[in-house]
Amino acid sequence: MLRLVLAILAVLAFAQGESCESPQFQVASYSTRDGRLAAESAAELEITVKCKSGKQPSTLYADINGQTVPCAQSIGSPGKYFVSIAVVSHKQLTSGRTTVRLYDDDSYSAMRKARTDEAVRAVKPFGTVELNHPGVSYGPWLPSEFFAVTIFGAVWWAAYRERSRILA
Structure with missing residues (x-):
């Protein structure tokens, strides 16, 4: 009986330590600026996530203008993720600030299970960051x-x- 209670407590403690509590984001964005040298526009976000509990999310997904892409995680520094987006024409990557919604495994699976647009919008993201693209200069x-x-x-x-x- 004591083993069962200890096993349940261990599972609860393990489950409690898995989530990232109150994440803080630091973002650096890079994007195509010269329209004469490049045929396509590209942007990259470098996101650093710091959690209060110290536990970093294993994977992150970024939703940029309705397109969900997985984030690449840095091997050398935990908590650093990279998101890249490339579009065919310069007009498709709007200038200014674009809100990027980030999803961890739990919120991403909830978003994938949602069947309607309203249900997708109701899913609470892991966090939001902004992509700053000043525009393309010719x-x-x-x-x-x-x-x-x-x-x-x-x-x-x-x-x-x-x-x-x-x-x-």
Whole structure:
């Protein structure tokens, strides 16, 4: 009887230690900024999760604009996750701040079991972070090489003109 009570207490203690309590997130975001050099837009989130209990979630899933992707976990530093997203055109990755919903195993399975859109929205995520994408720049209308060649041509023309005036 004592063994049964100890086994139940051990299982409860193990189950209690598995969850991440009051997670805190630190986020760094990187995204495509030059539209002339890249045909596609890409963004990456580096998420660091710190839990009050010290137990990190084993896997995280990120929901970005309705697309759910798994997060890659860093081997070297526990609690660090990476999310990457790539889109075909620059317009599909909206500029500004985009809310990314994070799901752990429990909340992800609840979201997968939900059958309607309302039920999916009712699932409480593990946490939310923001992707900051300043937008894509296509650079100046005229490239700097054009100005360099124009200035070089003007200097050469002025020098040639002065040389012709001196020799004449």
